[in-house]
Amino acid sequence: MIALTIAQLAHAIAGETRLTAGDTPETVVSGLVDTDSRHIGPGDVFVAKPGDVTDGHLFVEAAASAGAALAIVERPVEADVTQIVVPDAVAALADLAREVVKRARDAAAQRGDTLEVVGITGSNGKTTTKNLLARILEGEGETIAPKASFNNEVGAPLTMLRVTERTRFLVSEFGASAPGEIARLAGLVEPDVGVVLMVGMAHAGGFGGIEATFHAKSELVRAIRSGGLAILNADDARVAAMAPIAAEQSAGVRWFGRGPAATDVRADDVVVTASGTSFVVTADGESLPVRLRVLGEHHVMNALAAIASATALGVSPADAVARLETVEIAERWRMQPLGSDRVRIINDAYNASPDSMSAALRTLAQITGPGERTVAVLGAMSELGEYAEEEHDRVGLLAVRLGIQRIVVIGSDARRMYLEAVAQGSWDNEAVFFETADEAFHYLRGELRDGDRVLVKSSNSAGLRFLGDRLGESFS
Structure with a gap:
């Protein structure tokens, strides 16, 4: 501080x-x-x-x-x-964060310098994008970014309070489970740059539906200071619809994505393997090959958002790519490779939504080669409210359609995944159900074999991240 x-x-x-x-x-x-x-x-x-x-x-x-x-x-x-x-101690924490960031900005201005504040939100990918962007910006000067997923009414101010007189970049991650939360948090710092990754079903139960989620995520764009910049996902129609809001704030727009509407930063020639993802990024007309070691095709979009933000802040595309390529994992318990070449465990059980569950299952299918077996160990997705049953059914259906060879479902809140998998044809022990992680662990200890590629995926509340750690240790 x-x-x-x-x-x-x-x-x-x-x-x-x-x-x-x-x-x-x-x-x-x-x-x-x-x-x-x-x-x-x-x-x-x-x-x-x-x-x-x-x-x-x-x-x-x-x-x-x-x-x-x-x-x-x-x-x-x-x-x-x-x-x-x-x-109110939490309100005091917020007030102190606002004051500290304001003073740090004023001190930088007196030196003829700037403290650039970047805010990141979206239904999925916030923490990964935050980590990728922080790695890029660290090469330019002192960068403060949240530890883990410090993105709520306590975590976000605690991150802001770590700024010093030497800080050049503050990267803030804004999560929310109800309308108004992002507005309050982003309002503490009035970001120079606001990044919106996607609008999906995560926390839809708390927001009251996908349109309410759109309005909640757009709160970050409304908080951008005049003359700032919105970094928007051109491939997500709801995010793209935030461009007029940016204009209302007198903020510019910078587009990233994989489609033709991504006019500023775009990815082409994406190839997914078990050791990472390669693609060609075109940033402001310059094309460069990228070898991203973070597992999963869905992380390409997070990398594009980080590149779009960093280059807007003056980092060259070449430097941004070189620093991105040094990142090995997004964060602990997020597509984290464990185990060994014999039995590879991918522990992605820190958080889950319908979008991230789908992306993780598709990644499992993509990185499993001939002679190898796909195993999905799945737990509940939280905070879906009235959409929970339907969305858990969709995951069970997707796992079958992707040809996942073993589906292990854990916990009563996730049972719909198992029932749907069985209904769709996984009735010859391809799909199994256990009430507890301990029961599933003992089953998997005897079931897993050489060549298995195992995804462990659930929301944090299901606790399967610890099961993933146990499996990783057992097959290391």
Whole structure:
């Protein structure tokens, strides 16, 4: 975090200061900000956020013992640390993030420099695109990007608060499960560049349908500052329909995709293998070969979005491609290769939606060669609401139509996949169902054989990412 006095901090979050001995309103604080006391070190700021499971106020003393310079609390706590008392710790976190980014921008402007803020949203691909773009931008200067999927009302501000006076790029990932959330988060920083990847069925239950999802994702475009730039997926009709919104914001549009409408950054000659995906990218008229090591054809679009953003920010296409090619995996539990050449496990069970489930199954079919066997280990897709049954049926149907040779479905919420697979012809033990991951693990330990290519895919709540880790270790 940029350096602020306690008085400046308290003013930014409209809090009441309770000083400990040795501190004054002019005491400077510049450490990291976190809501987890286990991550607090000397000089850091601890935010005591009440939670569903526990209450951060119970850990203020632990943060003080770890050397915290300050605690932001909703009620005073008996602990040897200066505290700023606020009505709502999460709201204070947002207010502080807004202030810190504004000051960092002002400081950069005074130096004749800029702090460029990029916001990324979409039903799928946010975290991968964020990681790819951050890898490219790191070669240009200090770049701050979220850890893992820090994209909600707590994670996004925590990322923003990591900016310093030296930061050149802030890459923010914006997720949402209800209307208005992206508007609130993006409104904290008013991005210079807003990237919209796709509008799909992820979280459709929370939004109330695909059109409501469109309006929620378009909130990022509405938040772009005047004179900024929207990076839009030309292949997605709903994303393309956001161009007039960008015009309303006096923002330009830069198009990426694989079709003819992708006039700025386009991919051709896509070839998918078990070791990655190759394609030719044309960026602003310059064509270059790309060898992306991240598994899955669907990640081509994420790479194009990253290239479109980076080149808009002044990175040459050649440098963008060279840095992209150093990325080995998108993120842990996202198309992560495990196991061995004998039995390859692809652990993609951090998140799942109908679109990402379809993409992962197609990738499994594409990368499995002659004499090898496809095995799909599938769990539930969450947050689909009234669409859950229909969408789980579609996955079961797709798995059969792709010729997946073993379909292993886990958990009662995913059972529709199994039933549909059986109904579509997988009745000779090609499809099996287990209530628990432990039962499935013991089955797979005896079932998997040399030449198997195994996809483990589910939403985070299903917990199958840990099953994927166990399988990877067992067949390493």
